[in-house]
Amino acid sequence: MRAILKIALGIIAAIGGFLDIGDLVFTTQAGALFRYDLLWAVVLGVVGIAVYAEMSGRVAAVSGRPVFDVIRMRMGFGMGLAALIASTIVNVLTLAAELGGIAIVLELLFDAPYSMFVVAAAIALVGIVALLPFGGIERFFGYGGLLLLVVVATVFHQNPDWGEVGRGFIPSIDSSTLYLYFVVGVFAAALMPYEVHFYSSGAIEERWTEENLKENRLNAIVGYGVGGILAVGLVIVSGFLFHPLGVEPDNLGTVALPMQGAFGETGLLLALGGMLFCVGGAAIDSSFAASYNLAQFLGWEWGRYQGPRKAPRFTASWLVFLLLGIAIAQSGINPVDITEYSVVLAVVALPLTYLPVLLIAGDRSFMDRYANGRVASFLGWLYFAVIVVLALAAIPLLLATNAGGG
């Protein structure tokens, strides 16, 4: 029973960490612009994050080393530093976007100034982190994120042309740069580096060992799978409602409109509530990931379980990253714009994050019998090839499409 509960908690945590502001925005825009045509890209991203989360969790459980420790060990100081700088920029931008996202949702719920809610969101995050243990933080945001299941209910309420939906899962390549930009965006939003940084460090926080490998696999497959179902649902509800009307969803609030259309105020509140918890969970994940990376790279004591006294530099860096996030979120730049840039810039940092994980997870001298098998190796290298291609294409596409503006 305890094992089942642990798996359930991990699954819930994965849902909370997976659907961040980037996923909410990119998937909704993808549906509005291309109807169901990009569903395959969502699935591609979900399988990719599941593959790499499983690997990073396995490496952490077997070796006691989280991702950034592995990056420094495998790539040396110079490349490790490059990976640290790139991922820190992306993590801080993501954190700023998530804080802005929380403020926007609170603004929609309570109609008070955005800037006030950015500060309130940061204070609330500090309070939650101070009061709850690591597992409690995951459960708080994870359970809350389940409110977004209203998206799945909306899909069935809309009852779209299922044949057309099914065809969306078959990969197709459109030559337009905007389509390619959204392929990159949807894929990258699913594979944001902070997710594996947080996931593998979380495995250390929760003291995983070889005994937790089954739990790790179930978390990665089922947890991210459920998150993926919600992302697929967002594309479908957006494609069904927004595409025929020509709506361009460039506000976070627009994401909730299909649920309002289906279930009125109840649907709207469930959607906004779910978004609040998902974006809040992602703010925790990205801020912790930034501090984990820095502490692991510099060899500091780290971890929420250690508390501020035993890991003072880790705690201080977390607060500094939070302040940086607040400053960016308060700068007046639209959080949706920040997230679009951070998602596309993340693609460039992806190879530096995922190559060391892939190499170490496949190294039999290090992982012994827990090294990658044939399926994990094949999928890992296949995805790495996709990541490299997208990393090369990301910046030219960002510039060519004016960040998706056409």
Place this chain on the structure above:
Amino acid sequence: MSATGRKRVRSAALLTLLVALLIGGSGCGDLSNDELNRGVESLSALAAQGRLVANGVARDATKTTYARAMARTLSEQAEHEAEKLADATLEEPGTADQRHAAVAVAEEISGLLSTLQTFPGDERHGELVEKHLGEAGEKADAIVAQLSGDAP
């Protein structure tokens, strides 16, 4: 040229290219026909989005704080679009009439959304705004058709 010199030249060239690309992508300068078209299309999209929000108000199926905040955001976007269209210099002077019409539509949409912002809990206002936003969207679509030469 020394290796250091070559490196400097390469860095300068890359920087120049990046700045050129950023300026090119920033939307400064003259307004081409395509950009005017895109601007008017975005008005149609704003009107459609506003209609969905207004529909929630008309059906009493929304939360007033949500309707007010969304109406405010969309109204500001429409106003910003109106200013952008009014300020830009047209590359093709033959499209001046369409530009004026587009500015008027943008202001109409912004005004309707401001009304919704003022009365986010009033079903009758919701109904009226939904209807008028539909008409404003049709006007925007007609301008797009004129610009792309599809108008009768």
